[in-house]
Amino acid sequence: MQNMKTQLHEVGLTENESKTYIALLELGPSNAGIISRKTGSHRRVIYDTIERLIKKGLVGYILKNNVKLFQASNPEKILDNIKEKENSIQEILPQMLALYTQTKEKEETNFYKGKNGLKTVFEDQLQTGKEIKILGASPLAYEILQFYFKWFDKKRIKSHIKTKIIFNKTNKKPKIPLSEIRYLPEKYSSPLAINIYGDKVAIILWSKENPLAIVIKNKEISQGYNKYFELMWKIARK
Numbered sequence: 001m002q003n004m005k006t007q008l009h010e011v012g013l014t015e016n017e018s019k020t021y022i023a024l025l026e027l028g029p030s031n032a033g034i035i036s037r038k039t040g041s042h043r044r045v046i047y048d049t050i051e052r053l054i055k056k057g058l059v060g061y062i063l064k065n066n067v068k069l070f071q072a073s074n075p076e077k078i079l080d081n082i083k084e085k086e087n088s089i090q091e092i093l094p095q096m097l098a099l100y101t102q103t104k105e106k107e108e109t110n111f112y113k114g115k116n117g118l119k120t121v122f123e124d125q126l127q128t129g130k131e132i133k134i135l136g137a138s139p140l141a142y143e144i145l146q147f148y149f150k151w152f153d154k155k156r157i158k159s160h161i162k163t164k165i166i167f168n169k170t171n172k173k174p175k176i177p178l179s180e181i182r183y184l185p186e187k188y189s190s191p192l193a194i195n196i197y198g199d200k201v202a203i204i205l206w207s208k209e210n211p212l213a214i215v216i217k218n219k220e221i222s223q224g225y226n227k228y229f230e231l232m233w234k235i236a237r238k
Contacts, residue, residue: 002129004018004022005018005019006047007103008021008022010195011068011078011082012081012082012085012097014049014203014228016039016041016049017053017056017058018047019039019041020035020039020041020050020053020059021053021058021059021072022048022143023038023039024036024059024070024071025072025075026038026073026196028228029062029064029069029070029071030044030069030070030071031067031068031069032047032050032068032070035050035070040069047200050070056081057073057077057080057081058072058073058077058078058081059071059072059073060073081094095117108216108217109214109215109216109217110214110215110216111212111213111214112212112213112214112215113210113211113212114210114212115144115145115211116209117211117212117213118144118145118204118211118212118213119145119148119201121213121215122134122148122152124160124200124202124215125195125197125202126152126156126159126161128197128198128200129159129161129164129198130161130197131161131162131164131197132161132162132163132164132195132196132197133163133164133193133195133196133197133200133212133226133229134163134166134193134194134195134196135166135168135193135195135209135225135228135229135232136166136167136168136184136188136190136192136193136194136197137165137166137193138168138189138190138191138192138193138206139167140191140206140207140208141193141206142230144207144208144209144211152176152180153159153176156178157177157178158234161178162179162180163176163178163179164177164179164180164182164222164229164233165179165180165181165182166181166182166183166184166232166233166236167181167182167183167184168183168184168185168186168189170190174220181238182233182236182237182238183236183238184232184235184236184237191205191206191207192204192205192206193206194229195224196222196225196226196229198222199217199218199219199222199223200216200217200222201215201216201218201221202214202215203215203216203217210224
């Protein structure tokens with residue numbers, strides 16, 4: 001049930017809206033008092049929440065003996081709402097892309113925080129389409145972004161993007177397709193990794209609590225890190 005609430009929250013429902021909508025799915029047509037007892041929310045909160053759900057088309061009501069009973073709409077309505085939002089974005093996307101393109105070349109350093117921020121960095125590596133060199137790859141990456149790298153590697157292979165990876169020595173030798181892998185001694189282990197791709201360098205802190213990345217777009221800096229990587233590549237062992 002908690003997972004259902006989380007997923008509804010991710011598609012745009014507030015916590016109260018998710019809780020109330022799920023309660024109505026379970027209860028069927030119900031008055032505000034019953035919903036209040038089911039959710040543990042104050043009746044005034046229930047009325048406000050239901051009003052918002054009605055506007056979203058997710059709740060309707062019927063009158064029975066002059067009592068208003070609220071009921072959940074078909075859950076497929078949530079998908080309809082998402083498609084409507086997607087269509088709205090598609091209409092203005094060309095304008096937003098034009099603005100983004102105008103300013104993109106001016107950007108030199110960007111900061112990204114959290115798991116979604118790190119995903120943005122890796123998707124940028126796919127869009128760049130160049131070989132990716134990783135210095136100090138951390139096993140923590142697979143814990144912090146569980147399941148993500150399977151998707152990432154599929155997209156990377158489809159785009160024929162090769163990688164060269166220098167891991168800190170680990171007992172488990174990962175099998176990563178379209179990659180060359182070498183290892184440095186464990187004493188050099190660190191949660192910090194450096195990804196070099198195209199004219200960009202991503203400095204990534206693989207922290208379970210506060211993962212973050214700094215992406216620098218600068219040809220000279222990228223070339224400098226590339227030279228350093230090649231030196232470490234010669235030192236690292238297969």
